[in-house]
Amino acid sequence: MNKYYHIVTYGCQMNVHESEKIAGILADLGYKSCGSVNSADIVVFNTCCIRENAENHAFGNIGMLKKLKSEKKDMIIAVGGCLPQQMGKAENLHDKFPFVDIIFGTHNLHKLKEYIISKSCTKKPVIHIEDDSGIICEGENPCRTSYPNAWVNITYGCNNFCSYCIVPYVRGRERSRKSENIISEVKGLVAEGYKEITLLGQNVNSYGNGSDEISFAELLRKISAIEGDFRLRFMTSHPKDFSEELAEAIASCDKICKCVHLPVQSGSDRILKAMNRKYTVADYIKKIEILHKYVPDCAVTTDLIVGFPGETEEDFQSTLELVKKVDYSSAFTFVYSRREGTVAAKMAEQIPEEISKNRIMRLVSLVNGLTRKHSCSYVGKTVEILCEGYDEKKDMYLGRDTYGRMGYFKCAENAIGKFINLKVTSANGISLIGEKV
Ligand code: 5AD
Ligand code: SF4
Numbered sequence: 001m002n003k004y005y006h007i008v009t010y011g012c013q014m015n016v017h018e019s020e021k022i023a024g025i026l027a028d029l030g031y032k033s034c035g036s037v038n039s040a041d042i043v044v045f046n047t048c049c050i051r052e053n054a055e056n057h058a059f060g061n062i063g064m065l066k067k068l069k070s071e072k073k074d075m076i077i078a079v080g081g082c083l084p085q086q087m088g089k090a091e092n093l094h095d096k097f098p099f100v101d102i103i104f105g106t107h108n109l110h111k112l113k114e115y116i117i118s119k120s121c122t123k124k125p126v127i128h129i130e131d132d133s134g135i136i137c138e139g140e141n142p143c144r145t146s147y148p149n150a151w152v153n154i155t156y157g158c159n160n161f162c163s164y165c166i167v168p169y170v171r172g173r174e175r176s177r178k179s180e181n182i183i184s185e186v187k188g189l190v191a192e193g194y195k196e197i198t199l200l201g202q203n204v205n206s207y208g209n210g211s212d213e214i215s216f217a218e219l220l221r222k223i224s225a226i227e228g229d230f231r232l233r234f235m236t237s238h239p240k241d242f243s244e245e246l247a248e249a250i251a252s253c254d255k256i257c258k259c260v261h262l263p264v265q266s267g268s269d270r271i272l273k274a275m276n277r278k279y280t281v282a283d284y285i286k287k288i289e290i291l292h293k294y295v296p297d298c299a300v301t302t303d304l305i306v307g308f309p310g311e312t313e314e315d316f317q318s319t320l321e322l323v324k325k326v327d328y329s330s331a332f333t334f335v336y337s338r339r340e341g342t343v344a345a346k347m348a349e350q351i352p353e354e355i356s357k358n359r360i361m362r363l364v365s366l367v368n369g370l371t372r373k374h375s376c377s378y379v380g381k382t383v384e385i386l387c388e389g390y391d392e393k394k395d396m397y398l399g400r401d402t403y404g405r406m407g408y409f410k411c412a413e414n415a416i417g418k419f420i421n422l423k424v425t426s427a428n429g430i431s432l433i434g435e436k437v
Contacts, residue, residue, distance in 0.1 A: 005031040006040035010058050011048025013235065014200055015081060017151035018109060019046045022080070023143035025112050033143070037065060042076040042116070047083035049166055051337035058083055062097055069099045076119060078102035080109060085170040087341060090129045098125075105129040106171055110137045132157065132172025138181055148195035148388055148417040154182055154219065155201030160238060162265070163276045163343035164308060164336060167202060176201075176208050179219055183226070190228040195386055195417055197223070199234040205241035217245040224253035229419070231386060231402070232256045236263060236303075240278045242287045244294075251294040258295055259329070259404040262287070263303035267322030268315035271308050276343070281322060288326055299329035299374075299403035306363055307336040307356030309347035316359050323366055329374050329403060330430065331367045335360050368429065375405065375427035382423045382437060383407065387415040398431075407432040 005026040009019040022044055023033065037043050045062055048054040058079075065077055077100045084090040085105035093103055102115045107130040115126040136156065144150055157172040158165075186197050199219075201207065207216035214222070216234075223232055232255045237246075239262055250256045262284075266272050269280045279287075291298055304323070306316060323331065335356045338345050385399035385407045396408040397415045399422075407422045408431060409415075415436070422434040 003029075003031045003041045004034035004039055005042045005044065006034055006037050007044045007046060008037075008061060009046045010054050011046075011050060011082065013151060013198065014153075014202075015046055015048055016146070017142065017153065017200060018081065019044075020142035020144050020146075020151070021109060021140050022046060022112060023145070024141040025110075027143050028141070029113060029116060037068065040075065042078065044078045044080065044112075047079060047081040049082045049086055049089075049170060049339070051334065052339075053337070055083055059096070062093075062100065066097070066099055076101045076116065078104070078112070078115070080104040080106075080112070082106055082166070082170045084129060086166065087169075090127055094125070094127055101125055103127045103129070107132055107135075110140070134173065134175055136175055136177055138177075144194075146388075148193075148386060149198060150189045150194040150196070151198050151200050152182060152185055152189070153177060153201065154199045154204060154207055154216075154234075158202035159206075160203060160278075161276060161343070163274060163347075164305065164339065166339040166342055169341055171202065174203065174206065174209070176211060176213055179208075179214050179222065182219065183222055186223050187226055190226055190230050193417065194230065195419070196231045196233065196388070199223075199232070201234075202236065203238040203241060204234045205237045205243065205246065215243075215245060217243065217249040220246070220249045220256060221253060224249075224255045230255060233259070235261050237261060239264065239284050239287050242291070244290050247291045247294040250291075250298065257402045257404065258297060259299040259301065259402065260291060261301045261303075264322065264326075265303060265305050266308065266311070266315065267319035268311070269318075271311055271315050274310060274344070274347070275305075275308060281318070284322075285325070297403075299405075300326060301404065302326070302328050302331045304331055304333045304363060304367075305336050306333070306359040307351040309336070309344055309351065310349040311336075311351055311359075316363075320363065320366055323363070323370070328367065328370055329405070330371045333360060333363050333367060371430050372427070375429060375432060378405065378424040378432050379427055380424065382421050383432075385420050385422050387411075387418050387420050389416060396433075405432060406430065407434055409434050409436050411436055 007019045047058045155176045157174045158168045159174040383401040387399035423437045424432045424434040426433045
């Protein structure tokens with residue numbers, strides 16, 4: 001008899017890829033993917049806790065399964081990832097949702113198979129959270145879901161302890177995979193036909209730090225030298241570790257996309273210091289200048305936080321100024337979210353919600369204006385995009401160019417996984433519309 005799984009993923013690309021690994025484990029146990037919780041024999045929530053709303057969202061959706069579980073007693077519900085890895089949260093989840101069968105953290109995802117077997121045999125809930133052991137799992141067999149893109153981890157964890165951020169507490173200390181393992185994984189993916197490889201880490205620029213591994217720039221050069229028709233992307237970069245060598249590598253390797261995500265968080269030196277970001281606005285601008293010296297047309301995107309404790313209107317104005325100066329191609333904007341256990345959570349002067357809301361609205365409006373301006377500058381040009389999907393509502397294919405800009409087009413045959421020359425006819429805010437030429 002067929003058994004089905006459904007995975008609900010919250011959060012970043014790292015989590016999206018980890019859900020592919022969970023899918024690999026479930027496939028190994030004989031489960032097949034299905035599109036909804038209603039027809040699933042096992043539902044796995046792969047959670048995020050970076051901001052309070054991500055956590056609330058997961059709590060809400062887990063709670064909604066109570067009724068279904070009472071009707072389908074044999075259905076297994078598992079909750080894993082960053083949320084239960086936080087101190088005390090696994091117990092909290094268990095108390096609130098006693099119908100959840102398996103709770104696991106970020107450091108023991110690879111043991112999910114044994115937890116499922118144990119639950120099926122003993123019928124008892126399995127609650128296992130492990131501490132960071134520094135182990136790197138190799139030989140995983142993810143069920144990849146994002147063809148023609150494939151995610152490849154290069155580092156895990158983070159050592160930066162930005163004062164607002166929970167990640168170092170739930171993902172443990174930074175550790176790098178061996179370059180030979182990364183290179184052989186990429187070779188295999190290219191041979192299988194993947195056309196875009198995205199290297200993943202909380203801070204890819206510090207790849208190999210504290211070991212005798214090659215530098216991140218060298219890793220990029222080696223991967224670029226793999227034969228085949230593919231693109232290379234990476235995320236995320238920490239500005240303090242962004243090197244001239246990396247800018248040089250982007251310039252000299254055709255396969256590396258001309259798009260760097262360089263989160264700045266704030267445009268105020270005072271706030272950057274309080275955030276423990278370890279650079280000033282001037283240092284950051286210098287890095288962008290170095291990048292543009294080597295790759296003049298490189299697109300830069302960023303992450304920004306408003307309403308960090310103690311942020312004044314003047315600090316916020318400095319952020320607006322920096323955004324205009326760098327002329328970001330696009331940006332992710334966030335309202336600061338207080339995370340228990342972080343240094344910033346204990347800071348005085350938490351900013352009232354209405355002030356943060358007002359600031360985020362002004363920031364989003366500025367960022368949207370820049371994004372629109374960049375999109376409009378494409379009209380009339382022809383760009384190469386890698387088709388990565390089909391939008392049913394729009395009845396159009398979609399894909400991104402080297403700068404990360406999304407373009408839509410009509411096509412009679414299946415274009416997914418093909419490099420397409422797109423003549424841009426119009427721009428629609430964040431994305432482009434064009435014709436295949
Ligand atoms: N509140 C708001 N945004 C946060 N980020 C990380 N922690 C928080 C927090 N506590 C944002 C940062 C980071 C991105 C992944 O999420 O901008 O770069
Ligand atoms: Fe969080 Fe800072 Fe590490 Fe990024 S670099 S994951 S923001 S602590």
